[in-house]
Amino acid sequence: MKKKAQRSTKRQTTERDDNSPPGMRAAKSRSSGTTISPEFNEVLHLIEAARHRAFLAVNVELMDLYWNVGSYVSRKIDMEEWGKGTVKQLSAYIQKRQPGLRGFSPQNIWRMRQMFDAYRDHPILSTLLRELSWSSNLLILNKTKLPEEREFYLRMAVREGWQVREVARQINAAYFERSVLSPPKISPHVRERHPAAPEIFKDAYFLEFLGIPLDHSESDLHAALLRNLGRFITELGRDFAFIGSEYPVQVGGRDFALDLLFFHRGLSCLVAIELKIEEFQPEHLGKLEFYLEALDRDVRKPHEKPSIGLLLCATKDAEVVEYALARANSPALIAEYQTQLPDRAVLQRKLHEFYLQLAPSEDPIPAKSIPKPRKKR
Numbered sequence: 001m002k003k004k005a006q007r008s009t010k011r012q013t014t015e016r017d018d019n020s021p022p023g024m025r026a027a028k029s030r031s032s033g034t035t036i037s038p039e040f041n042e043v044l045h046l047i048e049a050a051r052h053r054a055f056l057a058v059n060v061e062l063m064d065l066y067w068n069v070g071s072y073v074s075r076k077i078d079m080e081e082w083g084k085g086t087v088k089q090l091s092a093y094i095q096k097r098q099p100g101l102r103g104f105s106p107q108n109i110w111r112m113r114q115m116f117d118a119y120r121d122h123p124i125l126s127t128l129l130r131e132l133s134w135s136s137n138l139l140i141l142n143k144t145k146l147p148e149e150r151e152f153y154l155r156m157a158v159r160e161g162w163q164v165r166e167v168a169r170q171i172n173a174a175y176f177e178r179s180v181l182s183p184p185k186i187s188p189h190v191r192e193r194h195p196a197a198p199e200i201f202k203d204a205y206f207l208e209f210l211g212i213p214l215d216h217s218e219s220d221l222h223a224a225l226l227r228n229l230g231r232f233i234t235e236l237g238r239d240f241a242f243i244g245s246e247y248p249v250q251v252g253g254r255d256f257a258l259d260l261l262f263f264h265r266g267l268s269c270l271v272a273i274e275l276k277i278e279e280f281q282p283e284h285l286g287k288l289e290f291y292l293e294a295l296d297r298d299v300r301k302p303h304e305k306p307s308i309g310l311l312l313c314a315t316k317d318a319e320v321v322e323y324a325l326a327r328a329n330s331p332a333l334i335a336e337y338q339t340q341l342p343d344r345a346v347l348q349r350k351l352h353e354f355y356l357q358l359a360p361s362e363d364p365i366p367a368k369s370i371p372k373p374r375k376k377r
Contacts, residue, residue, distance in 0.1 A: 056131075063130040063137070066103075070116030073109060103134075115141055118150065128154045135164040143171045152176045160238045173206045177347035181354060185321045190331040193306050194267050197333070204336040205235055205312065212339060218277045221337075222259060225275075239265040247272075249294045258291045270295050270307040280316035280334055282324040289330040312337045 073090075076082035084106075091106045118141060119126045129137050132154070140153045153176065157167050182203040190197050209231045210224040225232050226245055233240050240262045247261040260273040272291050276284055288309040295307040309332040321334045 059133060060130050062134065063132075066112045066134065067116060067126065067130075069109065070112035070114070071120075073113040074116050074120075077113070111138060111141070118147075122147070122151070125151055125154055128158050131158045133164060136162070136167045139164060139167050139171070143168075144176075149176045152179070160234075162234075166234060172344060173341050174344040174347040177344070177351045178202070178204060178342070181347065181350055185316075185318075185325060185334045187325040187328040187330070187332045189328065190308060190333060193331055194269065194308060196267065197308065197331075200237055200239075200264070200267065201310065201333050202335060204338055206338050206341055207232070207235065208339055208341050210339060214339070216277065216339075218275055221275055221277060225260070236262070237264075239267075240271065241265060243270070249291060249298075251290075251294055256291070256294070261295075264308075267305060267308070268303075269305040270300060271310060272307060273310045273312055275337075276311065276313040278314055280311065280313040280321060280324075282320065284311055284313070285324055285328060285332060285334075288332055289328070292330045292332070306331055308333065310335060 073082065073087065076086075087109050088106045091104055091109055094101060094104045115129070115137060119129060132140075136157055140150055140157070144150045144153060153167065153171065156162070156170065156175070160166075162170065179202075184198055184201045184203045186197060186201065207225070207228075209228055210221070212220050212224045216224075222245070229242060233242065241264075243261040243263055245260055246257040249256040249258060258272050259275045262271040262273065263269070264271050272288065272295060274284070274288050274291070288311055292307045292309045300307060309330060311332065311334045313334065313336060316334055316336055325332065325334065
């Protein structure tokens with residue numbers, strides 16, 4: 001009894017001496033690690049935002065340093081004052097004076113010079129590359145050949161916020177070649193109501209990360225997309241926000257469910273995605289247009305723009321798609337999904353043949369194939 005009384009007295013004393021604010025006392029009363037106060041999360045967000053800004057600032061300084069070193073080395077080589085042996089001596093000298101400093105091997109110094117030479121006459125691109133990591137810049141520099149191709153991936157990586165792994169994936173998926181050879185199939189209503197849509201949507205989406213068999217069912221595809229939702233959104237684009245799966249739509253006395261519903265922040269509209277595991281058929285558009293009408297009447301908010309529908313099919317015939325979309329009454333798009341990455345070498349050959357067919361006076365890269373840079377907010 002004596003011990004029990006002592007514990008009770010100690011507890012009462014502790015409660016009297018606790019001058020913490022009510023919110024803090026509530027947080028203390030909960031078991032540690034099981035519940036976190038919303039106020040604590042706000043502080044965490046501030047820390048994470050500051051860390052991100054610090055990382056960006058450090059990266060800009062690092063890329064500026066590499067650019068300036070590349071400029072200096074390039075100038076010395078152009079003046080025939082330096083050669084490979086001199087660059088090796090420079091690397092050794094840096095390591096001797098700055099032990100443990102990384103990033104200044106002879107190979108890396110040559111890469112700095114290569115980067116400077118590649119972009120020295122393109123001031124806009126030299127600004128873009130400062131927004132990417134050194135690894136992403138090296139990947140674009142070494143895996144691409146045409147200046148227009150480098151510009152394409154620089155702009156896309158900055159606009160979409162790709163990390164180096166995603167940059168490698170998009171290059172391996174021949175995104176540039178596909179954008180030039182196969183622009184997205186978009187109805188006239190989409191172009192009229194959403195002029196920026198051709199820069200956002202694709203003609204084909206690669207879903208090799210799903211890991212589903214070739215003879216999959218529609219439910220297999222649907223479930224795999226939900227399991228890999230983050231990677232699917234990365235493939236769709238940065239401004240897509242997921243709203244729901246099998247989104248309920250009620251018309252009259254009947255209930256319907258569209259496969260996937262997203263919202264695009266840049267376009268400020270709902271995006272309905274319907275999945276088809278077979279080849280595109282013109283009648284598929286009718287159901288999609290029905291869903292778009294229901295969304296615009298009953299779901300869309302007054303400040304939002306008309307909804308867009310994306311029909312994602314296993315295959316499609318380009319001419320059939322063109323005929324079907326020519327008089328479509330709703331803003332709709334038709335694209336393929338593929339579960340294996342394409343043969344990039346084949347697409348590069350096709351792109352080369354495409355260029356050869358152009359008249360010499362024409363711009364070899366259609367302007368619409370190169371996305372515009374994201375506007376800063």
